[in-house]
Amino acid sequence: MEGYSLQFRHIELQGALMALLGGTFEESANSILFRNALNYTGAADMGVADIASYNQAMQYVTVSDHVPREALVEAIERCSLAHALYEVMAEGNTYTDVVALVSSNGSFDDLKRGQVNENTTWCVRARHYGKISGSVKEKRYGAHARSMSLEREVLQALKPIMLQFGGKVDLEQPGCKIYAFDGLESTSPKVLARQIASGRRVSGIAPNTRICVTNTPLCPIASFSLCNVAGVRPGHTILDPYAGSCAIFLAAAMIAPTCRTVGIEISHNGLVNRDDIRKDFSSRQLVEPLALLQGDSTDEGLRATARAVIGDEPFDLIITDPPYGIRESNNYNEMAPIDELLQSIQRDRAAGKRLLKKGGRLVCFIPVQEEETLEDAMPTPAQLEQAGLRCEVVREQPLNDKLRRWLVSFQCVA
Numbered sequence: 424m425e426g427y428s429l430q431f432r433h434i435e436l437q438g439a440l441m442a443l444l445g446g447t448f449e450e451s452a453n454s455i456l457f458r459n460a461l462n463y464t465g466a467a468d469m470g471v472a473d474i475a476s477y478n479q480a481m482q483y484v485t486v487s488d489h490v491p492r493e494a495l496v497e498a499i500e501r502c503s504l505a506h507a508l509y510e511v512m513a514e515g516n517t518y519t520d521v522v523a524l525v526s527s528n529g530s531f532d533d534l535k536r537g538q539v540n541e542n543t544t545w546c547v548r549a550r551h552y553g554k555i556s557g558s559v560k561e562k563r564y565g566a567h568a569r570s571m572s573l574e575r576e577v578l579q580a581l582k583p584i585m586l587q588f589g590g591k592v593d594l595e596q597p598g599c600k601i602y603a604f605d606g607l608e609s610t611s612p613k614v615l616a617r618q619i620a621s622g623r624r625v626s627g628i629a630p631n632t633r634i635c636v637t638n639t640p641l642c643p644i645a646s647f648s649l650c651n652v653a654g655v656r657p658g659h660t661i662l663d664p665y666a667g668s669c670a671i672f673l674a675a676a677m678i679a680p681t682c683r684t685v686g687i688e689i690s691h692n693g694l695v696n697r698d699d700i701r702k703d704f705s706s707r708q709l710v711e712p713l714a715l716l717q718g719d720s721t722d723e724g725l726r727a728t729a730r731a732v733i734g735d736e737p738f739d740l741i742i743t744d745p746p747y748g749i750r751e752s753n754n755y756n757e758m759a760p761i762d763e764l765l766q767s768i769q770r771d772r773a774a775g776k777r778l779l780k781k782g783g784r785l786v787c788f789i790p791v792q793e794e795e796t797l798e799d800a801m802p803t804p805a806q807l808e809q810a811g812l813r814c815e816v817v818r819e820q821p822l823n824d825k826l827r828r829w830l831v832s833f834q835c836v837a
Contacts, residue, residue, distance in 0.1 A: 428818065428819065428820055428821075429476075429479045430818040430819070431504055431648050431818055431820065431830065432502075432504035432505065433457060434452075434648075434652050434816055434818055434830070435502045435503065435504050435505075435647070435648045435651040435652060436455065436498055436499070436502050436504075436505060436651075437451045437452045437455060437652075438451070438651040438652040438653065438654050438832075439497075439498035439499075439501050439502055439651045439654075440454065440455065440490065440494060440495070440498045441654045442498075442651070442654035442655060442656045443494045443497055443498055444489075444490065444494055447815075447834075448652075448654070448815050448816055448832065448834075449815065453487075454486055454487040454489070454490050455484060455485070455486050455487070455490070456484070456485045456486075457482045457483070457484060457485075458482060458483045458485070458608075459478050459479055459481075459482055459483075459608060460481040460482055460483050460607045460608055460609075461477065461478045461479075461480065461481050461552050461606070461607065461608065462478060462608050463477055463478055463552065481552070481607070483608075484508070495508070495620075496508065496619055496620040499620040499621075499622055500620050500621065500622065500623060501623055501647075501651060501678050502622050502623060502647070502651055503622065503623050503625045503643065503644045503647035503648060503651075503674075504622070504644065504647075504648065505622035505623075506621070506622050507618050507620065507621050507622060508618070508619055508620040508621075508622075509602060509616040509617065509618050509619065510616060510617050510619045511614060511615075511616050512524075512525050512528070512530035512531070512615045512616055512617055513525045513528065513530065513614075513615050514609055514610060514611035514613065514614050514615075515611050515613050516611055516612060516613065517580075517613060518576060518577050518580035518581075518603065518613050518615070519580050520613070521580070521603075521613050521614075521615045522580045522581055522583070522584060522615075525584065525615060526583075526584060530615075530617065531584055531588075531601070531617075534587075534588045534589065534590065534599060535587045535588060535589060536587065536588075536589040537589070538589070540590070540598070540599070541588075541589030541590065542589055542590050543589075543590045543597075543598035543599050544590045544591050544592065544593035544596075544597045544598045544599070545588060545590055545591075545592065545593070545597050545598065545599040545600070545601060546592055546593060546594050546597040546599075546600060546601070547574065547577060547578055547581060547585075547601045547602075547603070548569065548574065548600065548601070548602050548603070549569065549570050549571075549573040549574040549576075549577050549602070549603040549604075549605070550569055550570065550573075550602065550603070550604050550605070551570045551573055551604075551605035551606045552604070552605070552606035552607065570605070573603065573605060574603070577603040577615075581601075599617065599618075600617070600618040601615070601616075601617055601618075602615070602616045602617070602618060603615055603616075604616060623647060623677070623678075625643035625644060625646075625647055625674070625677075626643070627707065628643045628646070628670065628673045628674065628677070628703075628707070629642070629643055630642065630668075630670075633668065633699075633703045634699040634700075634702045634703050634706065635668045635669075635695065635696055635699035635700045635702075635703055636668075636699075637667055637668045637694070637695055639667075639747075640667065640668050640670055641667065641668075641670040641671065641744050642670070643670065643673070643674060645670075645744070645788070646670040646671045646673065646674035647674045647677075647678070648830065649671055649674070649742050649744070649786050649787070649788070649830065650671065650674045650675045650678055650742060651678070652786050652816060652830060652832050653740045653742050653784050653786040653832065654740075654784065655675050655678050655679050655682060655740065655742075656679055656682070657679045657680070657681040657682065658679075658681050658682065658683070659675075659679060659682045659683070659739040659740055660682070660683045660684075660685070660733045660736070660738045660739045660740070661675055661682055661683070661684045661685070661738060661739065661740045661741070661742055662684075662685050662686075662687070662729055662738040662740070662741045662742075662743075662778070663684070663685075663686045663687070663741070663742055663743045664687045664720035664741065664743055664764060664767075665687070665688065665689075665720065665743050665744065665745050665746060665760065666686030666687060666688040666715065666743075667688060667690075667695060667744070668695060668700060668703075669684075669686055669700050669703070669704075669712060669715070670744075671742050671743065671744065672684045672686060672704075672712050673703065673704065673707075673709065675742070676704065676709040676710050677709065680709070680710055681710070682710075683713050683733060684712040684713060685712060685713050685714045685715075685716070685729045685732050685733065685738075686712050686714070686715045686716065687716045687718060687719075687720045687725060687726075687729060688715065688716070688717060689717070689718060689719050689720075690717075691717060692717070697715045697717070700712075700715060701715075713732050713733065714728075714729070714732045716728060716729060720763070720764070720767065721763050721766075721767055723767075723770070723771075726767060726771060726778055727776065730776065730778070736780075737777035737778055737779055737780040737781075737783070738778060738779055738780060738783065739780055739783050740779075740783055740784050740785075740786070741764070741768075741778070741779055741783070741784070741785040741786070741787075742785075742786050742787070743764070743785075743786075743787045744787065744788050745759075745760030745761055745764070745787060745788070745789075745790075746760055747790045747826070747828075759800070761787065761789055761800075761801075761802060762802060762806065764785070764787075765802050765806050765807070765809075765810045765812070766806075766810075768785070768810040768811070768812070769806075769809045769810040769811075772810065772811055779835045780835065781811070781835050781836070781837070782834070782835060782836075783834075783835045784832055784833065784834050784835070785812065785832070785833040785835070786830070786831070786832045786833075787830075787831060788828045788829065788830055788831070789801060789828060789829045789831050790826060790827075790828045791826070791827050791828065791829060792825065792826060793824070793825040793826070797817070797819075797829055800829075801814075801829075801831070807833070811835055811836060811837035812833040812834065812835055812836065813833065813834050813836045814831065814832070814833055815832050815833065815834050816830070816831065816832035817829055817830075817831050817832075818830045818831075
């Protein structure tokens, strides 16, 4: 997805696995390895960065033995930056060889008549990402990767197996998608795979589909990335101290419908209408936030009210996208929003009324201007220690020539 780095895709999936399997983010990151599946060398009209992005668009995923297949599938299904997950069924020098292998290993036996998925609809698609074996045709990429001639070759080779399928062909919304890939970085030139999961489609909560309209809404991909890196799970309590139009809560409600959310937003209803926010949830049949409080999150009494909403307990997670320079330009406060937030966490912790549960996470974006470094914008080690936090994930996203932001996850360790 243009504008979102490869690192975001990796940490979103790692966070999703952490939510499903437990443990730390580091353990989750160590449980999954990525390797580029493409090795395109480039065309005259493609720059180095574009070639790198293209080659990273498809990757092999290898997970540790302790990660169940079902967990990987579920993790993909909650990620906004993963398009699909494919399971390699067989590889070979020709598709005739590949079909012989799937015939012997039973990869598609469940689709045969009398088997568990005999009524499942299906289709076959072929993609090539480099020079087709035995051909001098130029390399292809992007939207042009589909090859009708290759598809006909694959269909002919698969015919003996397909004749045994019980279900019908469905080219629009099949229950099983079978893919033939040519040109991948593989031990053999021909790969037959089965799509086993699709990533989360997030256009349903895009800003232009919402009732609550604001000037700078957070896009749904960013919202999902924040929630997955935070490891949102069912039943989690989540605070957003700079809630805006509650894009983060929309994503959280889609990922874990039973999570409980509380938002604080300084803007009045004329700028951020809370009734419209609730309609954005109810119209999508999503669980609404428990409370949408109007005021300044640096106010101790307002934070106490937020805690009271969830039974006077600390929050499992704080997930937020702080304002970018708005307060500074209005002379609202000399402190950056992230510094304000850490100070609030530190003060509540010192008073014996934690805002964030020990073991919980604060996940947010930190903007960095052209003249700044990340070190300039990040909280100091002393600030983190006082707030009882430890930085565990840092990833960059360029926004334009003068501004970039970093997705950062802090764990509460004290």
